Amino acid sequence: MxxxxxxxxxxxxxxxxxxxxxxxxxxxxxxxxxxxxxxxxxxxxxxxxxxxxxxxxxxxxxxxxxxxxxxxxxxxxxxxxxxxxxxxxxxxxxxxxxxxxxxxxxxxxxxxxxxxxxxxxxxxxxxxxPSEIRKYTMFKGESDLDVFQSSNALKMLVETFSDVKDFEAYFSFMEYSTKMAEQAQTNAQKSDRKNSEKIAQLKRTIEQESSTLEDIENEIRNKEDEASNFAGLLKSIEQSKEASKLLVNVNRRIDTLTNKRAQVQASIKEDYTINLLDDMWILMGFEDIAEEYSQKISAVDKKRRKLENDYLQTAGAEKIIKKMQKETSFVPLPVHIPGQKIMQEMLDEEVCKICGRPAKMHSEPWNYMLQRLEEYKNSLKVDEDEEVKPYYQNEYIVELQKRDTILNDNLAEITKLRHHIQKVISNNNRLHDEIKKIDANLNNEIEAKKRILAQADGLTEEQLLSHLENISNWMDLKNKAVSRLEVLKGQRINHRKTLEEAQESLGKLAEGTSAALYAKIAALIRHISAAFKSAKETNKKRLLHSIEDEANVFLESLNTNDFKGTIRILEKANGQGEAVLMNSDNTRIFNPNTALRTTYLMSVLFAIGKLATQRSETExxxxxxxxxxxxxxxxxxxxxxxxxxxxxxxxxxxxxxxxxxxxxxxxxxxxxxxxxxxxxxxxxxxxxxxxxxxxxxxxxxxxxx
CATH class of the missing domain: 3.40.50 (Rossmann fold)
Structure with missing residues (x-):
């Protein structure tokens, strides 16, 4: 070495x-x-x-x-x-x-x-x-075994191991010969004055049909390329199609679960700090505290009023004392108790809701309550003539009393807080449990997605999703190209028939004239040219069938006790080739396992190697x-x-x-x-x-x- x-x-x-x-x-x-x-x-x-x-x-x-x-x-x-x-x-x-x-x-x-x-x-x-043989003798790894993976592989194979390339020189000569013979026929028929109009019409028909056929052939090649390209694209994603579908479904379930989770999460109300103060949750079970609070506020207020009364007496403000004091030994309630709304309610309903006795309108009790209400309203007014400063500069105790009044007025609602809070917390806990279940399902779907991507032959999520989106579009475009091909091939048959009929008619017009020989020569050259094209295709097909037959013999020996299928060499519309496996019902096996793929591709190589030996008489x-x-x-x-x-x-x-x-x-x-x-x-x-x-x-x- x-x-x-x-x-x-x-x-x-x-x-x-x-x-x-x-x-x-x-x-x-x-x-x-x-x-x-x-x-x-x-x-x-x-x-x-x-x-x-x-x-x-x-x-x-x-x-x-x-x-x-x-x-x-x-x-x-x-x-x-x-x-x-x-x-x-x-x-x-x-x-x-x-x-x-x-x-x-x-x-x-x-x-x-x-x-x-x-x-x-x-x-x-x-x-x-030879270098063209070496590419069929050396292979690096299993991925290198497919000799048809390059775009010109089939063309090189055919040219190397068949006589097809020998036809090319003849095609050029035939095209030249046909052109010269037809030109000679045209020149000779110019002297035919009798049939000049018919000849001119047939020549126009021949030119038009020849031009139309050339356009049709070009479009057929383009549509064949399109169909082949889209078929290749569809084949390239065939293996990932199922993974793409699974990925789309998994992503859809992930999106559904994610949205559901967001909705459930938004339904959870856990602003407990705000609830404690703004929503007064802190007052849950406040009944006993409220009662004690009322007692203490009442005692403090009573003491406040006693001190204030003593202060006023000491200050000699008899006018104020008379306004605030009755001829009684007890200290009167402050003017804001009961509240203004409650006092007005008692007057309207003619009953004292403090002692529970009736107070008919304009009776002494009713007038007393009316007086208390007026005193309260007056107490809200500022007395600019007041000369004696109040004993208490601030009204903190009054504020506390008002809060006591509000609390007691709402005590029934406060007692319901316990049930409301329990209901809110219970609902939040239920929603949390639901989120846990959603998260569990979400994790399962995410793991399923990871498994799909891990087994997708190196394709990214974006590629898999685009594959699925493209399948429908590519299939539609391929079908359109195939459908158009059928139309074009039908048109080609019709136009060829029209062209041949025009050429035949032109040849008949040449009979009995000096152009007859040229017409026969032109017709003969056209037939020879067609025969060469047919022979080229036959030669190529014979080669491919020969490779198939030999490859299947090798495949039989390599897969003696295993599934093997049948090897076929397919020629695509764009001139490329492909070695594939077929079922007995002539359907293609798209995803053979790696070992089977290796053995059938090797069988093709062995067949080509045998062909090379036979052709060059060298092993x-x-x-x-x-x-x-x-x-x-x-x-x-x-x-x-x-x-x-x-x-x-x-x-x-x-x-x-x-x-x-x-x-x-x-x-x-x-x-x-x-x-x-x-x-x-x-x-x-x-x-x-x-x-x-x-x-x-x-x-x-x-x-x-």
Whole structure:
């Protein structure tokens, strides 16, 4: 193989055999490096020449200042009786400041013929393994197995393995010949004065129909592209359609629950601080306190009035004393008790609601109550002639008495607060319980959403939602394009018929004239041109059917005891192709499991490889990097057994056939290795090594069998 290439520090050699060759290694052991070394060696397009990234870090670290070494990758092979060596290399030097520079890049193909060695340009490797063939021989991982994923894959496949490309030169010649023959016919028929008007009309019809047909063909191509593009878009989201629907439903439930939660939360009334004061909740159970409060306020007021009365007597304000005092030994109630509204109510109803006795209008009790009401009203007026200052400058006790009156007037409502508060708190607790249930359901839906997104093949939520929105639109556009295609194809048939009838009529008019020969030649060339086009399509279809037949034979052997379906190679309207699996009822299997997808795509590759062998009479190898990572152990064993029986050189780089030992290291599963036929290599990192220093990494090769 070579030396100095990345982890392959020293000279490393793989002696491959015809049949199966396994190169087994764990992660980081050099499997991908082996594959990349071959990719680098096989490049003949002038790119990827000398690159410092390809240099073994360990080798470059060992170099002293101004010391040099080489990177070299070579492959010796046999081709058509000749032994050849393809070699690519370059020189690298380490400067005094540690910089690495490259030089002396070379790419050679050395051919041995008897005792003679001839060195040629490595670009001539293309004659032995053409670049158009190489794309069907090397595959990196399972995702690289679909040879039809590039837009021009089918065209290249057809041109490489069929004779279709040989028709192109004839098409150009036929177009030219047809044009010249028709022109010659037209020139010859100009002398036909008798039929000149009919000839002119037929020529106009031919020109119009030819132009219309050209427009129809262009629109057909456009509509075919549209239909193909929308079909491709629909296929690309087919796998995510179900996830998109689930996501939409989950989001709808999340929105419903979120809105419901907001509504329930808004219904909760927990402004308890405000309720305590503004809504007087603090007075719950206030009856006893209210009674005690009334007693204390009454006592304080009585004392206040006694002190005020004594003050007035002492001050000699007889006028005020007479107004406020009766000839009685008790201290009178203040004028504002009972309140103005209550006093007016007692007068209107002619009853004293303090003692419960009747007080007929204009009776002594009734007049007394009227007098009290007037005194109260007068007490609210400011007496500007008052000369004696009041004993109490402020009316705090009066305010307390008013509050006592209000509380007692509303005592019945206050006693109901307990029931109201309990009802509010109970309702709030019920709403909190409802929110807990909503939150539980909401969390379940959010988890369901996470699961959908986690299994959506890397698609974002926005992509999934846009997919679902696009499905209907794309399906409608695809159906419109397909419907328009049917109309256009019908129009094409009609216009072709009209064109052919006009050409035939023009040819009949030429009979018996000098233009007859030219008319026959033009008609003959048109028939030949049509035959070439038909032959091209037939040739292409024959090739695709051949690949299908061979691929299904391989699929049968790779999936002997498992579901397999049938491989079909579909040609899309835009010239692209696709390898698909079909059910027995001719419906497509859109989502085969990964192992089935790998085996049917490999079957297509094997079929193409066999085709390449038959065409060039040369057997080309197949090289795979980790093609079976999705296989089960049983499936993997079955696969390698089939591959080992192929009459073809196959090189597979894999981490299969490894198992964990009792000490946690990965070792070869010798029993599984013994079950397959072929050459087996074990590659691994040389120990000891520093897992944080690339300069300590060296890949070593052991031939196992």
């Amino acid at each position: 070579g030396c100095g290439f990345e982890g392959y520090y020293k000279s490393n050699v793989f002696e491959l055999v015809n049949g199966l060759n396994l190169i087994i290694g764990s992660n980081g052991d050099g499997k991908t490096t082996f594959y990349e070394a071959l990719e680098w060696l096989f490049r003949t397009d002038g790119t990827s020449k000398a690159d410092t990234k390809l240099i073994s870090k360990k080798r470059s670290e060992e170099l002293s200042a101004d010391e040099s070494a080489d990177v070299r990758v070579a492959m010796t092979y046999e081709h058509k009786g000749y032994v050849k060596t393809l070699e690519k290399s370059f020189h690298f030097t380490k400067s005094y400041d540690g910089e690495i520079t490259t030089s002396n890049f070379s790419f050679d193909l050395i051919e041995e013929n008897g005792g003679e060695r001839m060195r040629r340009d490595g670009l001539k490797f293309d004659y032995d393994l 080309f190898p197949l090289i795979f990097d980790a093609p079976t990572s999705s296989f089960t152990d049983a499936k993997e064993t079955e696969f390698f057994n089939v591959i080992s029986n192929l009459d073809k050189q196959v090189v597979i780089v894999t981490k299969s056939f490894l198992k964990e030992s009792y000490d946690g290291n990965l070792v070869l599963d010798q029993n599984k290795v013994n079950e397959v036929s072929g050459r087996v290599f074990r590659i691994e990192k040389k120990k000891p090594f520093d897992d944080k220093d690339l300069a300590t990494i060296q890949t070593v090769i052991t031939k196992v069998k």
